[in-house]
Amino acid sequence: MRDEERPWSERFRPRTLREVVDNREALRRFLAWVRSWRGGPPRRRSAFLYGPPGVGKTSAVEAVANDLGFDLIEVNASDYRTAKRIETILGRASSQIRTLFGRRRMILFDEVEGLSGQEDRGGVGAILSLIRGTASPIVLVATGSPEMWEDRLSPLMRVSELIEFRPIPFQDVVERLREICREVGVEAEEEALELIAERSNGDLRSAVNDLEAVARGRGTLTWEDVYWLGDRDRKGEISEVLRGIFSSKSFDEAREVLRESPIRYEELLEWIYENLPYFYDDPQDLAEAMDALSRADIYERRARETQEYRLLKYMFDAMVAEVALARKGSRGRGLIQEVRRALLSLGLPPSDLLIREGREGVIVKPTRWMGKDWQPLNSLLRELGGRWIREEGCWVVPYFRPPGRIRHLRRSWWSRRRLEDLARRVGEKCHVSTRTALREFIPYIRAIFKENRRLGVSIARWLELEEDTIRWLMEG
Amino acid sequence: MSIELWTEKYRPRTLDEVVDHEEVISRLKRFVEERNIPHLLFVGPAGVGKTTTILALAQDLYGPGYMNFILELNASDERGINVIREKVKFFARTAPMRSEVPFKILIMDEADSLTAAAQHALRRTMERYTKTCRFCLIGNYSENIIEPIQSRCSVFRFGHLSERDIRERIRYIANCEGVKLLESGLDAILEASRGDLRKAINILQTAAASKGGYVDEDVVFSVLGRVSPKEVRQMLLLSLEGRFLEAREALRRLLLEEGLAGEDILRQIYSQVLRLQIPESWKVRLSEMIGEIDYRLTQGARPEIQLGALLAKLALAGEEMRR
Ligand SMILES: Nc1ncnc2c1ncn2[C@@H]1O[C@H](COP(=O)(O)OP(=O)(O)O)[C@@H](O)[C@H]1O
Ligand SMILES: [Mg+2]
Numbered sequence: 001m002r003d004e005e006r007p008w009s010e011r012f013r014p015r016t017l018r019e020v021v022d023n024r025e026a027l028r029r030f031l032a033w034v035r036s037w038r039g040g041p042p043r044r045r046s047a048f049l050y051g052p053p054g055v056g057k058t059s060a061v062e063a064v065a066n067d068l069g070f071d072l073i074e075v076n077a078s079d080y081r082t083a084k085r086i087e088t089i090l091g092r093a094s095s096q097i098r099t100l101f102g103r104r105r106m107i108l109f110d111e112v113e114g115l116s117g118q119e120d121r122g123g124v125g126a127i128l129s130l131i132r133g134t135a136s137p138i139v140l141v142a143t144g145s146p147e148m149w150e151d152r153l154s155p156l157m158r159v160s161e162l163i164e165f166r167p168i169p170f171q172d173v174v175e176r177l178r179e180i181c182r183e184v185g186v187e188a189e190e191e192a193l194e195l196i197a198e199r200s201n202g203d204l205r206s207a208v209n210d211l212e213a214v215a216r217g218r219g220t221l222t223w224e225d226v227y228w229l230g231d232r233d234r235k236g237e238i239s240e241v242l243r244g245i246f247s248s249k250s251f252d253e254a255r256e257v258l259r260e261s262p263i264r265y266e267e268l269l270e271w272i273y274e275n276l277p278y279f280y281d282d283p284q285d286l287a288e289a290m291d292a293l294s295r296a297d298i299y300e301r302r303a304r305e306t307q308e309y310r311l312l313k314y315m316f317d318a319m320v321a322e323v324a325l326a327r328k329g330s331r332g333r334g335l336i337q338e339v340r341r342a343l344l345s346l347g348l349p350p351s352d353l354l355i356r357e358g359r360e361g362v363i364v365k366p367t368r369w370m371g372k373d374w375q376p377l378n379s380l381l382r383e384l385g386g387r388w389i390r391e392e393g394c395w396v397v398p399y400f401r402p403p404g405r406i407r408h409l410r411r412s413w414w415s416r417r418r419l420e421d422l423a424r425r426v427g428e429k430c431h432v433s434t435r436t437a438l439r440e441f442i443p444y445i446r447a448i449f450k451e452n453r454r455l456g457v458s459i460a461r462w463l464e465l466e467e468d469t470i471r472w473l474m475e476g
Numbered sequence: 477m478s479i480e481l482w483t484e485k486y487r488p489r490t491l492d493e494v495v496d497h498e499e500v501i502s503r504l505k506r507f508v509e510e511r512n513i514p515h516l517l518f519v520g521p522a523g524v525g526k527t528t529t530i531l532a533l534a535q536d537l538y539g540p541g542y543m544n545f546i547l548e549l550n551a552s553d554e555r556g557i558n559v560i561r562e563k564v565k566f567f568a569r570t571a572p573m574r575s576e577v578p579f580k581i582l583i584m585d586e587a588d589s590l591t592a593a594a595q596h597a598l599r600r601t602m603e604r605y606t607k608t609c610r611f612c613l614i615g616n617y618s619e620n621i622i623e624p625i626q627s628r629c630s631v632f633r634f635g636h637l638s639e640r641d642i643r644e645r646i647r648y649i650a651n652c653e654g655v656k657l658l659e660s661g662l663d664a665i666l667e668a669s670r671g672d673l674r675k676a677i678n679i680l681q682t683a684a685a686s687k688g689g690y691v692d693e694d695v696v697f698s699v700l701g702r703v704s705p706k707e708v709r710q711m712l713l714l715s716l717e718g719r720f721l722e723a724r725e726a727l728r729r730l731l732l733e734e735g736l737a738g739e740d741i742l743r744q745i746y747s748q749v750l751r752l753q754i755p756e757s758w759k760v761r762l763s764e765m766i767g768e769i770d771y772r773l774t775q776g777a778r779p780e781i782q783l784g785a786l787l788a789k790l791a792l793a794g795e796e797m798r799r
Contacts, residue, residue, distance in 0.1 A: 157562065277721055283791045287785075287791065298776045301776055304777075427550065432550070432585075444678045448682055451685050459480040
């Protein structure tokens with residue numbers, strides 16, 4: 001296959017350790033462990049790499065094998081269901097140190113979290129005895145959070161060098177996406193990449209996949225493209241559903257709307273929560289509807305935790321039917337009022353702008369050359385989810401706002417990172433958890449920085465904060 | 477480098493220096509004399525010296541090299557019981573070297589944030605290593621600690637510190653630091669810290685850092701204004717005024733930019749409500765609303781929606797109050 005044809009997550013997979021993004025500490029420890037095999041088998045003959053998906057665990061193993069000249073023997077999950085199969089596949093490989101060509105071997109069991117239940121007892125046991133007798137390094141890789149599998153796998157964890165991989169930090173995901181765009185020749189808005197990164201939750205593989213899904217074969221990429229992930233139909237569908245909910249008059253009518261909705265219910269809950277206040281301007285209605293959403297959130301968690309998905313219907317009733325019925329005295333007509341209010345706040349004469357309701361959303365069209373007024377207007381309308389359509393010379397603000405959390409996260413990632421650093425250091429020095437640090441120490445430290453910078457800096461030095469964090473504190 | 481935060485600088489280094497808790501301290505001292513301790517469970521409110529006490533005990537027991545014989549874990553920061561178990565095992569496997577005490581001490585702070593399942597696993601680990609390692613679990617409420625752990629531990633209850641003791645300690649620190657602390661300032665600190673000495677010390681240090689050169693009531697109030705997130709108060713007022721959208725923006729800032737936990741925001745809302753100038757009967761009603769959401773927070777998955785629902789209820793209450 002030509003390089004261009006391969007999926008991006010393959011094409012941009014690291015080949016050497018230098019190309020692996022982040023998790024330096026884990027990589028360092030893993031490398032040290034592999035090196036420790038030089039003088040014969042070390043005390044721990046297996047390494048257990050674990051962490052969330054898509055953070056480079058398998059890539060790291062492959063890269064290290066590559067860099068240090070090991071032949072990597074990958075055993076597939078389906079192959080080690082039973083002890084027998086493992087023995088036939090690996091029996092010889094593990095007891096011979098070198099291959100025919102004199103290269104050393106490394107054995108990789110990927111996705112060991114798949115070992116489950118009774119029939120795999122043999123699996124875990126066989127891997128254990130393999131580890132005891134092996135002459136080659138054995139690497140086990142498990143994905144997902146430890147609570148999911150640690151009961152089953154603890155015999156393996158106990159004998160292994162435990163190496164934890166963490167989610168890839170937001171900014172590094174963005175950076176990596178940017179590199180890929182440069183390489184494939186896509187011109188992407190910064191916001192677009194940030195949105196992909198935010199959604200990935202530190203899973204670099206899924207971020208690269210998402211990027212490919214929206215950007216392959218294109219020259220440019222915008223925030224909107226990403227938001228709808230290449231599926232513009234959904235945008236119309238969500239609007240339909242929301243319109244339906246906010247205008248239903250009866251329980252059945254509202255439930256009917258949902259029955260036809262193609263949207264994931266978790267997502268729909270967030271959309272309703274976001275847009276509700278623009279339609280429910282009577283405090284009584286709003287309080288009732290929000291109360292229904294709060295219960296919907298609880299019902300959903302119950303369904304998930306008990307795995308009794310029939311319980312979800314109560315969530316639907318609450319978030320759709322109850323919300324619809326709560327609307328009594330409200331007059332709100334959605335974002336159009338908000339757009340008017342926002343424009344007013346800029347102090348422009350009303351005749352400067354033509355506002356009307358279009359098919360896709362509120363249309364705001366300047367009636368004159370805006371000059372330096374364009375910029376503030378643009379950022380205001382963007383805040384409301386709108387965007388400038390160059391060909392038409394107007395802004396379109398969709399009738400419904402995407403869940404605001406996403407926009408907020410984008411703005412706040414830098415301060416969140418600084419806070420994390422600060423909270424961790426305070427936690428270590430003052431014998432408290434990061435949560436307690438955030439609550440009980442950090443407000444005081446910030447206040448001290450404002451009042452008395454010299455003292456602030458000496459506290460910061462004592463805490464051994466990163467320079468970036470100190471600068472952030474100084475800026476208030 | 478000298479210690480810059482006063483809570484650390486004035487953390488007692490031996491059991492003798494610990495303020496208050498006479499009963500607890502005297503029992504613990506006996507353990508130190510006998511060079512033997514059981515597993516311990518410390519429960520009590522924040523900032524009254526639970527962590528301090530176990531660290532002081534360790535220093536009394538092992539002497540200056542005590543750091544080699546203890547391991548501090550904070551349950552709310554550790555991820556997964558197996559990771560904990562692994563750390564415990566690595567630490568507890570061997571008896572301490574060059575010490576006449578035959579065991580080490582593992583401190584598990586905020587242990588009540590562990591799930592029941594994790595606590596059961598922890599209990600097994602405790603048992604396995606009892607010979608070489610004693611556990612000291614710390615938490616706010618003993619109710620959150622499973623019975624089998626409680627029954628294996630000597631339980632020590634730490635109450636709120638008495639007003640007199642906090643007063644004395646704050647005065648002592650102010651003296652050592654050359655802070656001009658006026659009586660009205662001390663009163664204000666006491667009022668605000670409600671038996672939590674850590675908070676009292678933090679307020680004192682922040683107040684002393686401001687320009688005036690003395691600490692009186694006004695300085696303390698201005699510190700409190702700056703640290704008790706203005707935003708929470710603002711958010712509360714916005715929603716009582718019926719400005720829900722703006723209140724929700726403020727909520728997002730607190731959750732996402734300040735990184736505060738939903739429960740912590742709620743606690744601050746609650747204490748702000750107590751300070752509102754509104755009829756008592758309304759305070760009761762608001763408290764009830766907050767209490768309901770506090771419970772729902774533990775049941776739901778999205779803190780923002782739960783707190784958002786509270787803001788909407790407050791907006792309604794605000795309107796009714798105005799009528
Ligand atoms: N009983 C006490 N005696 C002396 N100092 C105390 C006492 N309680 C709290 N402090 C001060 O408050 C800080 C926090 O106390 P800590 O032991 O961490 O509280 P917690 O009970 O939350 O574990 C300590 O560093 C110390 O400065
Ligand atoms: Mg503590």
